Amino acid sequence: MLARGVSRSSVIQSLRVMLIPGRYGLERWSYVLQRVSGVVVSLYFIAHVLETGNFIGGITVWSVPEYSFAERAYEETVKLLKNPIFDVGLAVIGFLVGFHTINGIRLILAHFGFSLGRPKRPEPFTPPPSFSSKQRALFWLSISLAVFALLYTLDALTRVFRP
Amino acid sequence: MVEKVKFRVFRYRPEDGGRGFYKEYEVPVKKGMTILDGLIYIKENIDPTLSVRYSCRMAICGSCGVRVNGVETLACHTQVLELRRRTIRVEPMRNYPLVKDLVTDMTPLFRKQKALMTWLIRRDTVEQENPTKQYLQSEEELERYLQFTYCIQCGLCYSACPVVSTFPDFYGPQPLMKAYRYYADSRDEGGEERVRLVDRFEGVWRCHFAGSCSAVCPKGVDPALAIQLLRRSALKG
Numbered sequence: 001m002l003a004r005g006v007s008r009s010s011v012i013q014s015l016r017v018m019l020i021p022g023r024y025g026l027e028r029w030s031y032v033l034q035r036v037s038g039v040v041v042s043l044y045f046i047a048h049v050l051e052t053g054n055f056i057g058g059i060t061v062w063s064v065p066e067y068s069f070a071e072r073a074y075e076e077t078v079k080l081l082k083n084p085i086f087d088v089g090l091a092v093i094g095f096l097v098g099f100h101t102i103n104g105i106r107l108i109l110a111h112f113g114f115s116l117g118r119p120k121r122p123e124p125f126t127p128p129p130s131f132s133s134k135q136r137a138l139f140w141l142s143i144s145l146a147v148f149a150l151l152y153t154l155d156a157l158t159r160v161f162r163p
Numbered sequence: 164m165v166e167k168v169k170f171r172v173f174r175y176r177p178e179d180g181g182r183g184f185y186k187e188y189e190v191p192v193k194k195g196m197t198i199l200d201g202l203i204y205i206k207e208n209i210d211p212t213l214s215v216r217y218s219c220r221m222a223i224c225g226s227c228g229v230r231v232n233g234v235e236t237l238a239c240h241t242q243v244l245e246l247r248r249r250t251i252r253v254e255p256m257r258n259y260p261l262v263k264d265l266v267t268d269m270t271p272l273f274r275k276q277k278a279l280m281t282w283l284i285r286r287d288t289v290e291q292e293n294p295t296k297q298y299l300q301s302e303e304e305l306e307r308y309l310q311f312t313y314c315i316q317c318g319l320c321y322s323a324c325p326v327v328s329t330f331p332d333f334y335g336p337q338p339l340m341k342a343y344r345y346y347a348d349s350r351d352e353g354g355e356e357r358v359r360l361v362d363r364f365e366g367v368w369r370c371h372f373a374g375s376c377s378a379v380c381p382k383g384v385d386p387a388l389a390i391q392l393l394r395r396s397a398l399k400g
């Protein structure tokens with residue numbers, strides 16, 4: 001269902017602009033990643049509530065189920081989640097959450113006019129003041145934290161790095 | 164030395180309606196030749212139906228904005244060999260209605276500038292028209308807005324902005340930057356009125372700091388910075 005005046009091609013165009021950073025540089029990558037991570041983490045949050053709820057039998061929990069039923073629900077959930085696809089998924093979530101937090105703080109600072117350079121006379125081959133080294137450093141910090149979170153999650157699940 | 168470079172140019176004829184298409188042209192390129200020179204070569208020697216807009220050919224009038232290999236740039240300010248590609252894709256700017264081929268209708272940009280009153284506001288208009296004295300500014304007062312006066316209204320930033328693409332009501336980088344240019348000018352008396360105009364959903368609050376405006380600006384204007392500074396002013400009230 002599309003609203004009036006919105007054509008299918010304009011929706012595809014919007015998605016392309018939102019999801020493909022192109023060759024516009026680091027700030028555009030930040031925009032795309034912040035969006036994707038925000039939406040994916042929101043979806044994960046819903047999935048996470050359902051998943052943890054399942055351990056205790058989903059909505060049946062309000063009815064005080066039998067012990068055997070609760071045990072079976074628990075076992076089934078554990079079995080379902082013991083799956084390399086979920087492990088990789090969780091590592092990706094780790095990456096996205098790590099990125100979203102620090103980059104979110106970077107964006108909040110920028111949005112309030114902090115950590116940016118001051119207006120100055122344009123010079124060829126010098127980046128605009130809004131792409132300040134503080135802003136860039138925070139971006140790379142968020143990437144570092146994201147990579148760390150990714151490795152940490154994988155390690156916690158597989159124990160590759162700790163025999 | 165002459166090299167052959169393939170120009171893959173977007174073509175659109177309004178009378179055909181619907182979608183445009185790409186057409187390829189082989190262009191002999193010499194050192195120093197710009198994308199605009201290449202387009203003029205095509206028009207003069209291969210296909211006179213190609214429409215291009217330009218005037219100054221020296222990056223000062225702001226009429227030749229196009230997208231080259233997916234990034235906004237002035238056709239007259241980009242050298243072909245600098246790109247180091249055998250094929251070069253030339254497309255019209257985004258976020259504007261298309262007139263024909265590479266020519267876009269800049270009306271949205273000018274309409275939004277007008278809505279944000281991007282001109283000097285003085286209460287005493289009689290004095291403004293016939294000044295009786297000089298209105299001096301200090302070095303610091305000048306530095307607060309000088310960067311933003313270099314804008315040539317090419318509209319490249321407006322085309323590169325992903326927010327304008329996904330939410331066309333957003334005022335966009337150039338008009339908001341221009342609003343800040345006057346807001347920060349010590350001679351301007353727009354003050355609160357200016358903040359009121361941009362302190363809305365379609366105004367400063369919609370910017371996501373994707374920075375593409377400042378990345379493509381051929382004049383080093385940094386609209387992204389101006390929007391964040393304007394936002395800070397709006398927050399202070």
Ligand code: HEM
Pocket residue numbers: 031034035036037038039041042045100101102103104105107108370371372
């Ligand atoms: C410390 C934690 C967090 C911080 C500092 C943070 C910060 C931010 C900021 C500043 C933005 C706006 C970016 C922009 O202007 O484009 C944003 C967008 C978003 N965030 Fe977060 N966030 C955090 C946690 C979360 C969580 C836990 C969720 C979901 C459950 C979430 C979901 C989203 C979504 C969906 C967006 C929209 C993306 C967009 O509009 O581009 N965030 N976040």
Ligand code: SF4
Pocket residue numbers: 313314315316317318319320321337340376379380381382383384385386
């Ligand atoms: S701010 Fe830069 S890119 Fe935008 S219209 Fe002005 S000169 Fe062009």
Ligand code: FES
Pocket residue numbers: 216217218219220221222223224225226227228237238239240
């Ligand atoms: S022709 Fe004037 S800016 Fe390119």
